Amino acid sequence: MTAPSPNAANADILVVDDVVVRFETQEGPVTAVDHVSFGVRQGEFLSVIGPSGCGKSTLFNVIGGLIGHTSGVVSVGGETIDSPHKSIGMVFQEESTFPWRSVTDNVAFPLELIGMPKAQRIERARHFIALVGLDGFENRYPNELSGGMRQRVSLARTLASEPKILLMDEPFAALDEQTRLLLGDKVLQIQQQLKQTTLLITHNITEAVQMSDRILVMTYRPGKVKRIVDIDLPRPRTSEIVGSEAFGRYVAQIWADLREEASRGMRDEEEHTLHHTGGAS
Amino acid sequence: MTMATATPPRRVRLSGALPALTGLGTLVAFFVILEILIRSGGLNRFIVPPPSEIIASFPRIIVEEQVLSRFVMTLTECLTAGVMLTVFGVAGGVLMHRFKLLQQACETWVAALASAPVVLCYPLFLVIYGRNAWTIIMMGFVSALPPVILKTLEGISGTRKVLVNVGRSFNLTPTQQFWKILFPAALPTIFVGIRLGLIFALINVVGVEFLINFGGLGQLINELAERYDLAGTYAAICFVVLVSVMFFMVLEKAERWLTRAE
Numbered sequence: 305m306t307a308p309s310p311n312a313a314n315a316d317i318l319v320v321d322d323v324v325v326r327f328e329t330q331e332g333p334v335t336a337v338d339h340v341s342f343g344v345r346q347g348e349f350l351s352v353i354g355p356s357g358c359g360k361s362t363l364f365n366v367i368g369g370l371i372g373h374t375s376g377v378v379s380v381g382g383e384t385i386d387s388p389h390k391s392i393g394m395v396f397q398e399e400s401t402f403p404w405r406s407v408t409d410n411v412a413f414p415l416e417l418i419g420m421p422k423a424q425r426i427e428r429a430r431h432f433i434a435l436v437g438l439d440g441f442e443n444r445y446p447n448e449l450s451g452g453m454r455q456r457v458s459l460a461r462t463l464a465s466e467p468k469i470l471l472m473d474e475p476f477a478a479l480d481e482q483t484r485l486l487l488g489d490k491v492l493q494i495q496q497q498l499k500q501t502t503l504l505i506t507h508n509i510t511e512a513v514q515m516s517d518r519i520l521v522m523t524y525r526p527g528k529v530k531r532i533v534d535i536d537l538p539r540p541r542t543s544e545i546v547g548s549e550a551f552g553r554y555v556a557q558i559w560a561d562l563r564e565e566a567s568r569g570m571r572d573e574e575e576h577t578l579h580h581t582g583g584a585s
Numbered sequence: 586m587t588m589a590t591a592t593p594p595r596r597v598r599l600s601g602a603l604p605a606l607t608g609l610g611t612l613v614a615f616f617v618i619l620e621i622l623i624r625s626g627g628l629n630r631f632i633v634p635p636p637s638e639i640i641a642s643f644p645r646i647i648v649e650e651q652v653l654s655r656f657v658m659t660l661t662e663c664l665t666a667g668v669m670l671t672v673f674g675v676a677g678g679v680l681m682h683r684f685k686l687l688q689q690a691c692e693t694w695v696a697a698l699a700s701a702p703v704v705l706c707y708p709l710f711l712v713i714y715g716r717n718a719w720t721i722i723m724m725g726f727v728s729a730l731p732p733v734i735l736k737t738l739e740g741i742s743g744t745r746k747v748l749v750n751v752g753r754s755f756n757l758t759p760t761q762q763f764w765k766i767l768f769p770a771a772l773p774t775i776f777v778g779i780r781l782g783l784i785f786a787l788i789n790v791v792g793v794e795f796l797i798n799f800g801g802l803g804q805l806i807n808e809l810a811e812r813y814d815l816a817g818t819y820a821a822i823c824f825v826v827l828v829s830v831m832f833f834m835v836l837e838k839a840e841r842w843l844t845r846a847e
Contacts, residue, residue, distance in 0.1 A: 368754055387756075394754040398747040404769045404844070413765075414755055465755065 316343025317501055318367070318469050323376030325362050336362040337373070338526035344469065344503055349495055351504040351512035352520045353558065355566040357573075359527025360505045361397075364473040367503065368394045380469065393467030397474040401446040401457045407433060408442045410457050414465035432460040435494055452476075452483040456490070463494070470495075470502045476511065485543040488514050496540055509562065510546055513537075513554045521561045524569040531561055634815040639823070642816040650805055650817070652824055659790060659801030660828050662718055666725035666786040667832075671779055674730050678737020678775075679763075688738065699731035707793050721800050724793045729785035736778025740771030776840045783832060791825055802828065 325337040336359040344350045354360050365371040367378055369388040377384055380391045401410050408429050415425035433442055436456040446454050455475055462470065472491075476484040492515050495502050506512050512519050519533045537550060545551050616636040622628045623635045646652045677695075681688040707724055714720040744767050752766045794803020802825050809817040 370750055370753055388754050390756060392754075394750075396747050396750065398745070400747045400751050402748065402751075402766070402769070404772070417755060417757070417761070 315345065317346045317381055318344040318503065319377070319379045320363075320367065321377045321379070323363075323366060323378060324374045325359065325366060325371070326374040335526035337366065338528045339376070340522075340527065340529055341376075342520055342529060342532065344501060347499040347501055349492075349502045349504070349515055349517050350520060351506055351516040351518075352522060353506055353509065353512045353562065354522030354527060355524050355562060355569045356507065357525050357569050358522040358565065359525065360507070360522060361473055363527070364394075364471060364505045368392055368471055370394075390465070391468040393462035393465050393470050395455075395458050395462050395470065395472040395475045397477050399446075399451065399454050399458075399478070401454050401461075403446050406443050406445055407438060407449070407457050410446070411460045411464050413461055429460075429464060432464045433457075435463065435497075436460045437490060450483075452479050452487055455479065455487065459491070459494075463498070463500075468501060470500050471505075472502065473505045474507065475504075476508075477506075484508075484511065485514075485546070489542050491515065492541055509555050509558050513551055513558065514541060514543060514546060519558060521558060522565075524565040524572070530565070533558060631815070634819060638816040639819045642814075642820045643823075646805075646817055646820045646824075650809070650821075652802075652805065652821065655801040655805050656824050656828060657801075658718070659794065659803065659825070660831070662721050662725065662790045662794075662800065663783070663787050663828065663832060665722050666729065666790060667779075667783050669722070669726045670729045670733050670782045670786060673726075674733025674778065674782060675737045675775060677730070677734040678741065678778075681734065681738050682741045682767075692735075692738070695731045695734050699735065703728040704789055704792055704796075707796055710793075711797060716797055716799050718800060720797065721790055721793045721803075725786035725790040728789040729782035732781040732785065733775075733778040736781065737771065737775050740774030740778075741767050743774065744770040773844045776836075776844065780833070780836060780840070783836065787829055787832065 320343070321341050323337055323340045324335065327334050327336060338359075340359075340363065342350075352360055352363060362371070366373045369385055369392070372386060379385060380389055383389075383391075385392075402413070405413070408426060411432050412425040412429035415428055420428070430439075430442060433439060436459055438453060438456055438460070441449065441453065446457065449457065459472075459475070475491075476487050479487065488511055491502075494500065495515075502515075504512070504515060513535055516535050519535060521530045521533065522528065523530045533554070535554060537545060537548075537554070619628070619633070620635050620637060623630050623633060681691060681695075704724065706727075707720070710720045710724055714723060748766050748770055749762070752762045757765065791801075791803040791806075794800040795807045796803075798804050798807050802821055806818055806821045806825070809821055
């Protein structure tokens with residue numbers, strides 16, 4: 305394991321430097337992300353893991369440019385960003401396909417935005433549909449697909465925009481465990497094939513270890529970097545790796561870190577509930 | 586080891602036609618009971634004529650009262666009001682979504698207008714437009730506008746946040762965000778508003794035709810009622826129902842086509 309670098313190296317394609325996110329709430333200011341710094345290298349798969357309430361999704365939204373940050377810098381390829389950036393493609397936790405568009409039209413959406421001719425964008429969309437393993441479903445609508453297939457459509461749509469960095473916020477959270485493992489295999493395969501720099505936000509340790517080159521463990525509120533873990537497992541990886549001894553060791557190490565934070569989060573929530581319901585009966 | 590072969594139950598094969606047949610059967614049974622009650626003196630035939638007399642009066646109504654041209658006139662008035670309320674109602678809802686001040690200032694008033702008996706304002710419309718089709722169309726339009734505005738607003742405001750965020754992540758301009766995400770996402774709800782609006786429009790169009798004794802089927806019903814031609818009056822009412830059915834069949838087809846993927 306390595307300690308978090310206070311400032312990310314210049315070679316990193318994505319740099320999050322000393323980022324603080326503070327919200328004003330009815331109960332006063334809340335620090336969701338507290339002086340977080342890390343970098344993501346070209347072609348790397350980095351996961352951010354932490355208990356519920358650690359600011360993972362806030363960090364996702366800040367990097368994606370969907371919300372602002374109180375202080376610090378987020379930059380892509382040296383360019384500071386404070387709004388959505390064409391270099392970053394986002395895959396969301398919630399189902400986000402457009403129900404009024406077919407699979408092809410969903411995937412072709414970013415290509416339509418850049419004014420690519422129809423024939424060309426359909427051909428391009430079909431390439432990404434095949435990449436996520438949805439050949440034969442090109443003309444179907446999202447309501448005819450399963451949850452896992454819809455997430456693959458969302459992934460293909462984001463990949464079609466050819467982002468430098470793929471940013472995913474718990475994309476498999478709503479899926480069952482088996483689908484989640486198999487989709488993890490698919491994402492890994494695509495990531496290796498495209499050499500796609502990927503940042504995955506998750507609370508699933510198995511998923512993080514299965515896919516990542518490094519895992520950034522966050523503390524419970526306020527969200528800070530607790531540790532960065534290098535995952536030294538051979539590639540190419542598949543879900544079969546979850547049964548290996550080395551895999552188990554990484555899971556145990558990360559769980560040891562997370563357990564303390566998750567317990568703290570649970571206690572905090574219990575106290576919060578008691579406070580708002582006027583004490584235990 | 587033997588395997589049981591599954592045969593589809595008879596019930597399943599019948600299910601397609603059964604609801605339609607049941608509906609038709611219920612209607613026929615209702616008319617038969619009505620006929621029996623009237624002929625046996627259970628119901629006063631000077632208040633409700635027997636269904637057989639209503640059916641018998643159809644040829645007379647069609648030939649002597651030019652019911653078809655009146656039917657076309659009422660349908661045209663309804664369609665004109667429908668097109669206007671779709672254009673202005675949807676635009677109104679969009680504007681109220683776009684400008685929060687407008688929404689906060691007007692939403693309650695528009696909702697109140699939806700339940701107000703706007704038809705009582707027909708003398709004002711008569712003064713403004715005169716005794717012609719525009720009075721009828723405008724009455725239909727004004728009374729049907731609120732549900733379209735409110736449902737458009739509800740549809741756009743109710744667009745799932747994640748879809749808006751997808752648009753933002755692709756750096757959509759506000760115009761692109763509206764046409765490519767908000768509007769298509771809101772379309773099913775907008776259609777509910779248009780459907781409601783058309784019901785209001787149809788009721789008001791026929792009602793005002795009746796009140797000002799001008800135009801299509803409403804005027805015909807008025808004239809026949811004045812002559813105390815009960816069978817003819819009810820036959821004309823059947824044509825109003827026919828306008829309504831045709832109207833909604835077309836709308837349903839359009840709705841299915843536009844929201845086929847939902």
